Amino acid sequence: MGIFLDDPPVAAPALFPMSSLFSALNPEQLEAVTLPHQPVLVLAGAGSGKTRVLTTRIAHLIQSGQVGPHGILAVTFTNKAAKEMLVRISSMLPINTHGMWIGTFHGLCNRMLRAHYQDAGLPQSFQILDSADQLAVTKRILKSLGADDEKFPARQVQWFINNAKEEGLRASQVETYDDFARKMVEFYLCYEQQCNKEGVVDFAELLLRSYELLTRNEIIREHYGMRFRHILVDEFQDTSRLQYKWLKLLASNRAAVFAVGDDDQSIYAFRGANTGNMKEFERDFRVSKIIKLEQNYRSHGNILDAANALIRNNSGRLGKNLWTSEGHGEPIRVYNAATDFDEAAFIVEEVKSLHAEGVPLSQMALLYRSNAQSRVLEHALFNASLAYRVYGGMRFFERQEIKHALAYLRLIANPDDDNALLRVVNFPTRGIGLRGLEQLQDEAERQGSSLWSAMLGTGKGPDRQKKGIPGFVALIDAMRGACERLPLPEIVEHMLEHSGLTAHYRAEREGADRLENLNELINAAASFVHEAEDDTLVAFLGHASLEAGEHQAGGGQDALQLMTVHSAKGLEFHSVFLSGLEEGLFPHDNSRNEAGGLEEERRLMYVALTRARRRLYLSFAQSRMLHGQTRYNVPSRFLQEIPDRLLKSLQPVQKTVSRNQQRSDSNTELARGMPARGPEGDSAPGWRIGQNVIHAKFGAGVIINCEGRGADARVEVRFGRAGTKWLLLEYAKLIPV
DNA sequence: CTATTCAGTGTTTTT
């Protein structure tokens, strides 16, 4: 996977198996690894070897006979991290790792619910909704209730529901103080009922159900409480309230909780992460042992200095300073691009020359704040025929054709899944239109049942040469029958053929890629059967929902790594390009209004900086295409928070007089349309769109609009901090830069 | 009922 390249190879457990495990540990790490059975909090800075501490501790616990693999529960935050942990453990110990519970919160909760589906009140083959599915259900609910979608946007309702669940609250438990909230609760209630009817659960539900199961069922709680002697939690700063309560419940009997975290890397507050859990943990578990890992083994000094300086601007930190015994290394390179285009071109050039110097592409990462930014970059990389791989964004299991295929598979497993049914009931088209569907929905409503059950009612009749709905019912039934005893990959194959998906995409002009992806789905199923203990269809569908990101074709080759800063957490690279460092983008505009939003953005920046081992590039663009419009931006404040002595500015080679003229088409049009120049002979400088200015009070900004002339002339300026403002030129003493 | 076109709309980050 190209991560952790710096680790020495693991020694074989020869004569001194114990000591070989510890060979590369520093005193603090060693202490953490070997502490006896007790609650522990490890404050581990970026690159301080926390994954190694976690995995080595697990290996040590097992090897020294303190616990069997059975007694280990390890929670990580991403599937990537979980996988990495498994690989590392099995390289240290020659044991079967299947007995251990290692995975994400969601993955582990899923595992538990599958095992106790009856006690949890779920059908055996319950399905998992991803956020898109969840949104679709929400929309359907709102429509059926005739809700005013102006007043209650589906997204907001979805957000409300997830928040409530995250707080551990069912619809009946949410306190309401006004009509609006009452309405929301009504939707929530209806949503809950609908999900139960269909036998589906969303992400938050996995956690809440599992928590409720443990709360209510003493036998199960006791069982797991006795079983897990050691609970290890990675990225503890990112746990939510509910997740913490879940852990507490599991640990209440006799488990020793070993929590590893870094408050400076908490970047999931938007999804309920609660840094306060670290302090609460200390109190609740009466933690007497806190270990700090501050020595960084990853980055050169300049990079660490920059990260430390930046994060010092946050308040309320637990306090920690990274240091390294290595040298300062190279300065951090900063590039000021005229346009996003220009920025991409610059990155391409640098990547090329680094590659020529021998750095593998896979050891370079190109990071950005939001997925939308990858487009321009991809375009440039593609034109330069550089191999690259994009993580996140449009993931494999989220592609339209894959979603369709999965919907058929879900119906085979559980036909009551209305979401899945609606997705494919008329895809490929089989003459089922809106009219028929509406009738069906009414019928389902009357019966209080799923759409599928409603279909069965209408299907009775002369059934030769079925069409429309009866035809669909017959199709699904036939597929289910045929798949009963087939191995998973063949189920997929069979489904693709008989559903007509293959035929449909074969007929489509642009269908080649899609066909290829569908083929890849068969491969995915095959390798799933190969790897997983539970190789049923239901298990595979769960895998598809929970690990939407991981599967991609052609993962083996050397390629530049593109991803958001969020998904880069936990990874490291020889060289890192951090792009789009502009106010409004990073820190993102939307964080401006959120409490603590800016500090979270800063932590995100901190995460980004600390991904780099040797070389770090920071770049920003003065103008950028966004939402189909050119936007002018000021450099990110985070750039200013890094001491100048660490930075080295790289200027474009042939930078001519007017940087605004070199843009093409739409931009020149903008500039031309708004002269905003005073009368001829005016001695004032020409104020134009894109002009950088400084205001005495608001600081640095850029002109994004002009209006009027003479005494009335005013300009709209986007400032880094103060937002955008209209200013009268006569009044505001703007200084052009 | 289906396919195509059009206006409107919205956008951070992820399990």
Added chain:
DNA sequence: CACTGAATAG
């Protein structure tokens, strides 16, 4: 711009 939902033509 890119995607969705709805209106329109076939």
